[in-house]
Amino acid sequence: MKEIITIKDIARMCNVGVATVSRAINDDPGINEKTKEKVLETVRKYRYVPNTSARNLKMTESNTIALVVCGVGNVFFSSMYDDFQNELEKNGYDFFLDSVDNDVNIPAEAFRLSKEKRLKGIIFLGGWINPESRSLLNVNVPFVFCTVSQAIKGPHAPCPTVGISDIIEAKRMVDYLCDMGHRRIAIIAGVEGDMAVGGGRLIGYKQSLAEHGIEVDERLIFHMKKDIDEFTVENGYAVTEELIASGIEFTAVFCISDLTAMGAYRAIYDAGLKIPEDISVVGFDGIEFGDYMYPRITTMVQPRHEMAVESVRILLDLIAGKEDIPDTVFETELLTRDSVKKIN
């Protein structure tokens, strides 16, 4: 049964009029229940697809925006999906989510998408894009980077970005630890060589220590492991285990994400140590789970909702033809909870 089945075929097979088939499909009350059942059985059997001109029109005028996410299972990102969706649908756009691996060529994937799905635009969420890559030049729809590190914006990424300054905000987090009297502060930074989010936060850590007259002790800088997914609880756990096992003295640890901090918590518990009595821990991002840990995690809260809304606003401006849109840099908010002890 390969040829295309039309509404007339269905009507003929059921021995009813075309209008009756239409009513059955549209759950119209003005139709006998038994007839309806018969029509729907036939519709199903022959996989008939209603094919009105209105629907064809919609198929041609795609109004779809893609959210291309690198780290789709990361709760920092997944907590933003609803914001993106609500904001896009409010403006009459469909939305779908495309997940890309860290090692996938993100711009190439975006180009492929923009061709196959007749997109109106793309929002990139997370990930890292080689600033030398030219592939973005080939993406033929407007696009925005959201929470993609500012550092990566090379000459060939001609689009506005929405995010925070990782350097400045990480520095503020470490400033707080210094103000609480800590001087032996470890960091769980991104993977070695990270030039994006992880790299920026490491620079902020070093700047804060320098300003507080504390010499950077390279032995206190730990990097996420490359063989475990980045920014995950597992990675935070594995690295903190090593940090504790190293025997190097420290009173506080700055985890560059809350998920990493959750992993650090477990390693600290498992070592028989208490937070914050023995070790103070701070995170970054402000995911909701930090509030459910014991003790609550002190962190820098990124304004995720506002970042999503702003990304959509900018994308709509781009679609409308607006040019030279500046980058948007949000500030984070220090949220002091229960995971830092004051040292005198």
Place this chain on the structure above:
Amino acid sequence: MKEIITIKDIARMCNVGVATVSRAINDDPGINEKTKEKVLETVRKYRYVPNTSARNLKMTESNTIALVVCGVGNVFFSSMYDDFQNELEKNGYDFFLDSVDNDVNIPAEAFRLSKEKRLKGIIFLGGWINPESRSLLNVNVPFVFCTVSQAIKGPHAPCPTVGISDIIEAKRMVDYLCDMGHRRIAIIAGVEGDMAVGGGRLIGYKQSLAEHGIEVDERLIFHMKKDIDEFTVENGYAVTEELIASGIEFTAVFCISDLTAMGAYRAIYDAGLKIPEDISVVGFDGIEFGDYMYPRITTMVQPRHEMAVESVRILLDLIAGKEDIPDTVFETELLTRDSVKKIN
């Protein structure tokens, strides 16, 4: 500049041959760097889209599978996205994720999708579908329900399901609490009237109590709040606060999801109580975060990876024309960790 720009236009504007434009776009090394720069500038300026026949072919032969998720930010689901993606890509399919609200007509959305994106198939993940709904009959591509409660499978949902038995597995969780000596066991169940996952797990709770000769005390049955997203930490927190404030005696609480249990933890901490010394807590699902809580959450582990792989396998069978595929019911694994105290 509304008309379509061709590769010949770009070549003419740059004063080069068509092959040179092609080389520039494809990052071919055999081209002068300056020429390449000029071509790419022009490509960008005029938003030229390469339009080879190979690509056109690909556009027509869409090989895309949609994952329609209800509760896209729920970590139980988001931890499965990579499994779905890997499994689909391994089999030569593209993948995208479509997020639907709980109150959206999921089958109608699926029908819309299947029309607009020329899908090869759909996997539904989570959510609840009215068993009386006929809309699924209109979906013209093969589809599978994954972790959609068995209970919902009505006569008009003609597709295989992959999941667990919520009744049997919840009963096993409560059996464990009974075996540990608990008789005053509260439950944080789904919203009132839940006929899907929440409803099944509540039945399992009651069956277990009955088998252990414990009369069901309706005052110990608490439902998730309808004004907060279901199965979230916030909901678990709010309900557990009420449970504690009610003053009703209980020694253990069965939270029907791990996220709910994480919320319960916070409410118990905030009341100045200890887990498991004062109250034992168990969850359900086996999400990774349960291992990072203090104490670790005892739970029933759903085989998420296997469920994703099996869903894809079944969908591919459906696409290949296989019929009468039976439902797949997985078992969960009791994972005893640190959140239950033995009572004598």
